[in-house]
Amino acid sequence: MxxxxxxxxxxxxxxxxxxxxxxxxxxxxxxxxxxxxxxxxxxxxxxxxxxxxxxxxxxxxxxxxxxxxxxxxxxxxxxxxxxxxxxxxxxxxxxxxxxxxxxxxxxxxxxxxxxxxxxxxxxxxxxxxxxxxxxxxxxxxxxxxxxxxxxxxxxxxxxxxxxxxxxxxxxxxxxxxxxxxxxxxxxxxxxxxxxxxxxxxxxxTLDNGTVISNKFLNSDTHELIIRLKDQKRYRPGDFYFVSFKGLKKLGIESHPFSVTSAPKDNLQSVTFTIQNVGDFTNKISKVPTGTKVKLEGPFGLFDKLIRLENVETPIVLYGLGTGIAPLLSIAAEYAGKRPIHVLWTAQSQDKLYYSSKLKGFAAKYSNFRYCEQVHRFKNHQLRDIFSENEISKGQFYIVGPANAIIEIEDNLNSLGVNRNRLNDERLTL
Ligand SMILES: Cc1cc2nc3c(=O)[nH]c(=O)nc-3n(C[C@H](O)[C@H](O)[C@H](O)COP(=O)(O)OP(=O)(O)OC[C@H]3O[C@@H](n4cnc5c(N)ncnc54)[C@H](O)[C@@H]3O)c2cc1C
Missing domain, CATH: 1.20.120 (Four Helix Bundle (Hemerythrin (Met), subunit A))
Structure with missing residues (x-):
């Protein structure tokens, strides 16, 4: 910082x-x-x-x-x-x-x-x-x-x-x-x-990806896998501006989406988790495999910040809804290597679609903790969820809608987390 x-x-x-x-x-x-x-x-x-x-x-x-x-x-x-x-x-x-x-x-x-x-x-x-x-x-x-x-x-x-x-x-x-x-x-x-x-x-003239899979995670969220043409390495938690070629319905607009996959697992392709919220995202379900994709980027600072930290520093990843996307990428990359605590809240049970993946990490690695909940955590819950060490030394990465992030950061700060250790990514630029 x-x-x-x-x-x-x-x-x-x-x-x-x-x-x-x-x-x-x-x-x-x-x-x-x-x-x-x-x-x-x-x-x-x-x-x-x-x-x-x-x-x-x-x-x-x-x-x-x-x-x-x-x-x-x-x-x-x-x-x-x-x-x-x-x-x-x-x-x-x-x-x-x-x-x-x-x-x-x-x-x-x-x-x-x-x-x-x-x-x-x-x-x-x-x-x-x-x-x-x-x-x-x-x-x-x-x-x-x-x-x-x-x-x-x-x-x-x-x-x-x-x-x-x-x-x-x-x-x-x-x-x-x-x-x-x-x-x-x-x-x-x-x-x-x-x-x-x-x-x-x-x-x-950019043409650096092809859709190889597009499936529903729940009624309003898609998982899109794109094969990368060039091997420009992305880092965990990065995001790209994505646009599709040759699809009239989606036009030439490019929208920012975070990577959900971890580069250590596969560098040939990148996975995105996209929630339908408006004109562009509502049409994602219509994107057939084989569609050419333009990926501008990658962008992002999260991984750089994590690498600069001491390996013993607790990493707290706090995702709201689709905000889990970049955090899952970080969790998958560093699971077992760093002390990680993931918190994920969503509006309904079916929106916790990566639950089993995250529970799997928690079962496999002793230094990986995972807490999920339908609707936001209350302040008194957070007080119990975090360890002393996380409150006093942890680096927090929070991703979700801007107004929710502002509120959560105020809460965390009132619990004793210094604002210097609060890193966020708001899903609007
Ligand atoms: C860094 C970053 C990472 C993101 N990662 C994800 C993700 O992993 N998964 C996911 O589902 N969503 C993600 N989003 C949000 C996603 O970009 C928007 O939901 C999407 O662009 C909405 O487009 P729309 O036309 O469907 O909806 P609209 O109703 O047109 O847009 C909803 C809101 O999204 C924002 N928005 C729309 N288009 C753009 C654009 N081209 N550039 C910047 N902001 C825009 C605007 O604030 C707008 O008010 C991310 C956003 C940012 C900034």
């Missing part, structure tokens, strides 16, 4: 200061303007550079995922979007231009950013829905129209913003004449848009 925090702090310094710095220094030393005007222009420059960085983060660079994890990357993406909007707003209201084209490009970009920001906060982040029940209910109602894929397209308006601001700057003659500034400005833009396009083309 400490390492991750240090990496995150360094990343923020690079993003906030280092990358915009060359443009700021050149503009402030070469443009003849009052100090107050220069500061206002600086706000515009940093907002633009931050949008470029936001665009880069949207391609989910896997090197960054392995350093800080995708959820943290999404958080940086969201926070950077917020401060970029603030910087752009200061720039918009305090700067002045006689040129109508400069004004129009800047104004349209700002309105688009403003709309995109509020849309993303409501439909694409957990900032409201994880904490306010009314927002969650409203989003679920509106989800029939504003499906995730619609939101993704609306979010891509940010690319239009970048193009508008690119021309906005080219149209300002006094800035356009500063060669060093324009070389860096254009290079930043071309490199980021180039990487974005390259990634899109790579994903379009």
């Amino acid at each position: 400490r390492r991750k925090r240090i990496v995150l702090n360094i990343l923020w310094l690079i993003i906030l200061f280092l990358i915009p710095m060359p443009l700021i220094v050149i503009l402030n030393t070469q443009l003849v303007a009052s100090v107050s005007d220069l500061i206002v222009y600086d706000f515009g420059i940093v907002a633009y550079v931050w949008w470029l960085i936001i665009t880069y983060l949207s391609i989910r660079p896997s090197w960054l995922d392995r350093l800080i994890g995708l959820p943290s990357m999404y958080l940086v993406h969201g926070l950077l979007g917020t401060i970029a909007l603030i910087a752009a707003t200061i720039h918009k209201f305090l700067s002045f231009s006689f040129d109508q084209n400069v004004k129009n490009t800047g104004n349209i970009a700002w309105y688009l950013v403003l709309f995109g920001f509020f849309y993303a906060v409501f439909f694409m982040s957990g900032w409201l829905i994880n904490y306010f029940k009314i927002a969650d209910t409203l989003k679920k109602k509106l989800n029939h129209i504003f499906k995730h894929q619609v939101s993704v397209w609306i979010h891509r308006l940010n690319l239009v913003v970048i193009v508008l601001i690119f021309f906005h700057v080219q149209l300002i003659v006094r800035i356009e004449s500063i060669t060093e500034f324009m070389v860096i400005f254009d290079t930043y833009t071309v490199v980021i848009l180039g990487l974005y396009l390259f990634n899109k083309i790579r994903l379009l």
Whole structure:
């Protein structure tokens, strides 16, 4: 956790200061303007550079995922979007231009950013829905129209913003004449848009899996096994963005799903456990064997965190519903090698479909414990379930819906588990 925090702090310094710095220094030393005007222009420059960085983060660079994890990357993406909007707003209201084209490009970009920001906060982040029940209910109602894929397209308006601001700057003659500034400005833009396009083309042409089995685990959950074409090693608890090729019903959308299988058992294929919750997942049952699959990833930090831990440290895996998927993968990989305690709760008995597998591990290994229950564990039960050692030293990995995780983490913390030892994966990004 400490390492991750240090990496995150360094990343923020690079993003906030280092990358915009060359443009700021050149503009402030070469443009003849009052100090107050220069500061206002600086706000515009940093907002633009931050949008470029936001665009880069949207391609989910896997090197960054392995350093800080995708959820943290999404958080940086969201926070950077917020401060970029603030910087752009200061720039918009305090700067002045006689040129109508400069004004129009800047104004349209700002309105688009403003709309995109509020849309993303409501439909694409957990900032409201994880904490306010009314927002969650409203989003679920509106989800029939504003499906995730619609939101993704609306979010891509940010690319239009970048193009508008690119021309906005080219149209300002006094800035356009500063060669060093324009070389860096254009290079930043071309490199980021180039990487974005390259990634899109790579994903379009990706073909690295084939469905070899698709069966029901219960009335609303499927187990999908996919044979991997390339042997890029996934780690226990990782997740992929999965999309299917050539199936009109499922379109080209890609959705995140965690691996349920353990790499030590089989590296040729990967298993997913998918619960039907909406448009895409409801159609999973229709996916025939032989369907070609695109797997973007793998992503995930859980295994890295486990490997960094002392082998004696108790590992507590707490799954809610389908949240058990990545935890079963970890349990299967480390059963017998590490002290493991799995807790799994589901809404009904038939949803505890991996029960016998987990009970099997508990029967086979003396350092493996397993507790399951229909409906959540109450606080007084948790107090009895965990050992002193788990409460004081255990590393907790909790996977499930975001609002349930927030509640469980509060409970665990009240039992004495330090928040530094609470690692989670929320089933929404
Ligand atoms: C890291 C991670 C791992 C996951 N692992 C599993 C798993 O192992 N098994 C499982 O059943 N579910 C898993 N999920 C949840 C799964 O991705 C969603 O249930 C699925 O995408 C819902 O799609 P839908 O169209 O059927 O439902 P919808 O009703 O469209 O979506 C329900 C909610 O899922 C989220 N969602 C939808 N599409 C996406 C997307 N493309 N990217 C991110 N979030 C999206 C949105 O918050 C949406 O509100 C995981 C999610 C994440 C973030």
